[in-house]
Amino acid sequence: MSTLHVVGTAGLADPSKPSGGNIYNRRICDGLTAIGWQVIQHVAPGCWPWPKGASMEALGRLFAGIGDGAVVLVDGLIASTMPGILVPEAGRLRLAVLVHGEAPPSHSVAHAQTCEAAVLCAAQYVITTSWWTRERLLRRYALPPDKVHVAQPGVDPAQLASGTDRGGELLCVAPVSSHKGHDVLLAALAATADLPWRCVCVGSLDRDLVFVERLRLEAEAAGVGGRIRFPGVQIGEDLAHAYAAADVLVLASRAETYGMVVTEALARGLPVIATAIGGLPEALGRASDGRRPGLLVPPEDSVALAAALRDWLVDANLRHRLREAARERRSTLSGWDSPTDRIARVLAQAATS
Numbered sequence: 001m002s003t004l005h006v007v008g009t010a011g012l013a014d015p016s017k018p019s020g021g022n023i024y025n026r027r028i029c030d031g032l033t034a035i036g037w038q039v040i041q042h043v044a045p046g047c048w049p050w051p052k053g054a055s056m057e058a059l060g061r062l063f064a065g066i067g068d069g070a071v072v073l074v075d076g077l078i079a080s081t082m083p084g085i086l087v088p089e090a091g092r093l094r095l096a097v098l099v100h101g102e103a104p105p106s107h108s109v110a111h112a113q114t115c116e117a118a119v120l121c122a123a124q125y126v127i128t129t130s131w132w133t134r135e136r137l138l139r140r141y142a143l144p145p146d147k148v149h150v151a152q153p154g155v156d157p158a159q160l161a162s163g164t165d166r167g168g169e170l171l172c173v174a175p176v177s178s179h180k181g182h183d184v185l186l187a188a189l190a191a192t193a194d195l196p197w198r199c200v201c202v203g204s205l206d207r208d209l210v211f212v213e214r215l216r217l218e219a220e221a222a223g224v225g226g227r228i229r230f231p232g233v234q235i236g237e238d239l240a241h242a243y244a245a246a247d248v249l250v251l252a253s254r255a256e257t258y259g260m261v262v263t264e265a266l267a268r269g270l271p272v273i274a275t276a277i278g279g280l281p282e283a284l285g286r287a288s289d290g291r292r293p294g295l296l297v298p299p300e301d302s303v304a305l306a307a308a309l310r311d312w313l314v315d316a317n318l319r320h321r322l323r324e325a326a327r328e329r330r331s332t333l334s335g336w337d338s339p340t341d342r343i344a345r346v347l348a349q350a351a352t353s
Contacts, residue, residue, distance in 0.1 A: 002071070002348065002351055003037070004032060004037050004040070004073060005042060005066050005070055005072045006029055006042065007072060007074045007079075008025050008044065008074075008075045009077060009078065010043055011025075012025050012041060012043055020153070021075065024153055024260070024339075025075060025098070027340075028340055031340030032340060032343070032344060034340075035340065035341075035344060037344070037347075044058070044078050045058050048081070049080070051081070051082075059078070059082060059085055063093070068093070069092070070093055071094045071096070071350050071351045072093050073098055073127075074086070074096070075098055076097050076099035076100060076116075077100065079097045079119050080097070080099070080116035080119055081112075081115055082119070083115050083119050083122075086119045090119075094124055094353070095122070095124055096124060096127060096347060096350055097123045097126050099126060099127065099128045099257075100257060101255075101257040113140065116141075117140075121141065121143065123147075124147075124350050124353065125147055125148075125347075125349070126147055126148045127148075127151055127343060128151075128257075129150070129152060129258045129339075130278075130279035130282050131152075132258075132279040132282055133150075133257045133258070133278075133279060134148050149346050150342070151338075152282075152334070152338070153260045153263065154333075154338055155260070155263040155333050155334070155335065156267065156336070158240070158243070158268045159268065160327070161243060161246060161270050163270075166196055167247040167248065167312055167313060167316075168195070168196045168247065169197075169198060169245055169248075170197055170246070170248060170309075171202065171245075171247075171265075172185060172200070173203060173239070173249065173261040173264070174201075174261065175207045176201060176205050176211070176230060177211060178208065178211055178254070179255060180252070180253050180254070182211075182215055182252065184252040184301070184302045185201075185252040185302075186218060186224075187302035187305075188305035188306035188309055189222075189306075190222035190223075190224055191303070191306035193223060195310065195314065196313070197227065197313060198228075199228045199229070200229045200242060202232075202234045203233065205233075243268050246265075247319075248270060248271050248272065248294075248312060249261065249265035249271070249273070249274070249294075251275065252275055252305060253275055253277055254300065255277060256277055256279060256280045257278050258279040258283050259280045260283070262283040265326075266285075266329050266330050267330055271294045271295075271312075271319075271325070271326045272284055272293065272294035272295075273308050273309060274296060274297075275297055275298065276298060276299070284296070284329075285329055286325075287324075287325040287326075287328035287329050287332075288332070291325040292322075293322060293325040293329040294322060295308040
């Protein structure tokens, strides 16, 4: 039996924190356990990627307690900020870094990239969740191509959403924050207030309390406050019900390395209206005949997003075509066995090299 140490944030062991990275980490740990790995999970205390001194000291002790030659998979949210700990440890551990995305810099972008470069160069392997992220890392840090591997997220099978004739049930699944572009979405919704729609924004409301409150006030001022609902975090059956009641997923992200909610929507045959940013086009993919199962618009462009929403809401033929493409794309989605197997192969190489 192969042994793996996984070092993650508090969300690694807390299903009530359903970020894409947390879900991915838990599913990979479960998958590796199911195929015979002994997975030892370590939760790094503190608020990452902005740890305080006590958290950094605890992380140092955590790594010091892992025996020489052990295979260790570290969440990039932790690893990329801690070169002072990770680079020396890479000399005695078989270290792989799982890069979900780009952590907000604690000082400057240049400083953050210097830290990440040191860690990724020292690690044996780097695993990313999208081809877009892999290409970005290769360009930015000149890493050897055979060092950086891709394991796209899987998705669970789900029942088809029935949809409504008018297509006006809009769903956004993302933490309510500037990073996810809810202000851009609100501006686009306000610009289509003459059309029949309702929007449910599922996601954490505590990432940026000032932003959330401003968003509520702006929605009221625009006259659409009663048509936008913020139920907070939803998981399990509650989230499944939200998808089942929707006609289309809308995502106005300013940055996204993949976008697991996109494939979650496609698994239900829901088209997607999203920004053409980062790995989102990769997650959206295409149907077998090349059609996009949704609409892509430039980021930071509420006018373009409003135009896409208007097209969706007024054009029944467009809705039919996008729904057909989404159902076709649904048949091509992979489960969680695929990324688990890819990561297992990388870790097996690390264990024997």
